[in-house]
Amino acid sequence: MTTMNRRDALRLLGLSTFGVAALAACAPDATGGAATGDAAAKTFGFTSWSLNEAAQKAAVQAIVDAYAATNKVKIATASFPYNEYLNQVVLKLRGNQLTGAVQVDVAWLGALAAMGKLRDLGAQASAGGYTDVALSSGKFDGRQLGLPWTTGSIGLIANTELLTKAGVDGMPTTIDEFEAALGKVAKLGGGVVPYAAATKAAQLKDIFPWMQTFGSPLLSGDQVTIGDEPSVAAVEWYKKLYDAKLIAPDVDRFDARALFSQGKAAFYDDAIIARGVVASQSPDKALVQKMAPLSRPVLKAGDTPQALLWGHVIAVVEGEGADAAAEFARFATSDTATVADFFQKVQLPPTTTAGLADPKVAGDSFTTEWTEKITKTATANPFWRYAADAQIESAVAEQVQAVLVGNSSAKDALAKAAEAVEGLQK
Template sequence: MTTAYSRRRMLQFLGAAGLGAAGLAACAPAPKETEPLAADDPKANEKTFSFASWTLNEEAGKPVVQGLLDTITTKDGLTVNPVSYPYNEYLNQLTLQVRGDKLVGAAQLDIAWLGALAALGKLRDLGDAAKDGGYTSTALESGQYEGKQLGLPWTTGAIGLVTNKELLSRAGITEFPETIEDFEAALVELKGLGGGVVPYAASTKVAQLKDILFWMKTFGCTLLDGDRVTIGDDASVEAVTWYKKLYDQKLIAPDVDRFDARALFGQGRAAIYDDAIVGKGAVIKDSPDKQLADKLDPVARPVLKSGDDPQAQLWGHVIVVVEGEAANTATSFARWLTSDQAATDEFFAKLALPPTTEKGLASDAVANDPFTKAFSERITKTASQNPFWRFPEYAQMETVIAEQVQAVLIGSSSPADAMTTAGEQVQALVK
């Protein structure tokens, strides 16, 4: 319970909202996701199943998803019986439902939870359903676990760097730096703006210090090699040493988490910060600068040396299907919801959640949204999963690492000692 609630709080920082579950019905198991059930299909009578979705419990998202459900259920003669849970209870409730064979159908899942639910051994391999769906390779990766395609990607993004173009311009930065060395130099220029501007509102509170993991990857630490934790190697020590230098030079600020970073950025007091693509809405909504939306620019994370792939953590939602009665119908529903052009266009237009197919990303709707287009091309394209997500104890692992990084920042431990300790403690949690 402690681990689950800790993770939920972290997900709230990334823009996740309350979850709900609904007894919902689905569409055809025919090859084309928009075709109705064939009359001779042995599963043609299985038209009622559950669909768990946190978006159905959100004020903004519920009417959008309900509208999609109404569209497909009306077309295929399905029955919808909505049931919802408060967000903080969702993952536990979903786990209980699946474990007890009480959830028949499909469920929306945060990609960070896939390993935990997969461990129950009741999710369908959707590899065949994913074929010819037009999904991007990055989106497909978000739904993979131990070599199986256990989720069809519904929306795929990443956690990456977002900048205020106006502040960068005022500091004389016309192109965002490609390398760590040039990035550090740019932060120094931004500090020179004065006025209390934080050059980079990086995470420095334990709750969000897991962001350091992808800086470690930038420096060459793999984090995990098979079941061997590699934190404690030279690359991880070098990354944390560099982070400490930024901290000491006041290029990043103390006691900052995702909420703080959004607030600083929205107020025009931070030039760069880390966020998921959905963070844009929260930043703009609370900002006194009504022109801020035009100043936002997502950028690729700087690399250690030119030519390296920029690092970013995948973020997104997938649809999973529980094996059992109506699984065939639920599978076709999952494919329709995640890959049908009209369905994904509506989802993006009303919630600004990026589609997961090549066709969806090439649509006029995305092309006419510079922020989403740039985020997808510069950040999501090279994003990857947090390798610790495959362990049930991943939230504890992230906390262990964060606490040791914070110890370095406040000067109570050296980078080498802290990373050695973090690696040993995380290794002890690997099962």
């Protein structure tokens, strides 16, 4: 198994402060511009941040080399560190200096799509055998602008050993059951945090799936719904957990990972890479066997569990070699032997039905449970369509934190948050 350090985890979660700032600073240009070069050329480029990372470089280069040799094409690779990647891609697209296939974080697709330079890969998507949720990660305004390379989600993880010690019988499926489970865990004492939820402003966008759980869509068309009754109820519930010390102050994703890795948290939110992170951090080498992904508890039985989509796609820029680049993107993301081998090397789940069913993947119970319980119903953050997404998330997070520390009511804080979000919509 490939383990990942703090920087790797930050990279894969798409939380780079430089990167999200670039998304707003390099606001997309909708004018596009005519594609240049011969689309039928057998030479094309492949730009990827994974080629810049030790954990994935060899596995990705092997895919590139195998495809080039088999199909008698030339692939010129380029890479940038993740923290600089979005800025570099935007600048090169604007200057017509980038063609071919491009690795894209799902959170960035809308911003790059608005530049008008990406090819619709609908034909390749229809032949790829991708899951519906995976295909959704590469769609923008009804067009398939990216083929899903890995599709996961951010959801809840439980420490089953702590739950057993606390007398929690089975995984909670509703909000009421979840709150009751947290209460039982709290009685363990010993510094155990029942739910290592995000409470620092930097990570408080984790409140979004809870708002959706309570019934707020967050965004309806272009109408901001933050501040509606369900979102207010969600924040009031979060505040109740905070006041009851069922969640802790000043916790972000890294703090939560540390608490969980030390056996001091019964639940926390993370992406599927959590297993590798915990394996590398925990003094208890058996802890990974005690980790269990669970569907986010729902408000009432029968509701759809909420989770945030996570992953990356391969997009294709119109211009030189675009036809061959599109076929490469399809191969890299949907050839069963290729995606199963990639999973074995880097532990990132494939995006096709056949890939997920391959014994190399299906035999990994953690991945299959995660896919079925969390990723299956994951959806994109609706604010990803805006260039100011990072500022939108910050505006909401700051107001939610004001509620937690007692400086504002949930209703007043979310009204301010909605006003700030509306000012950032462009």
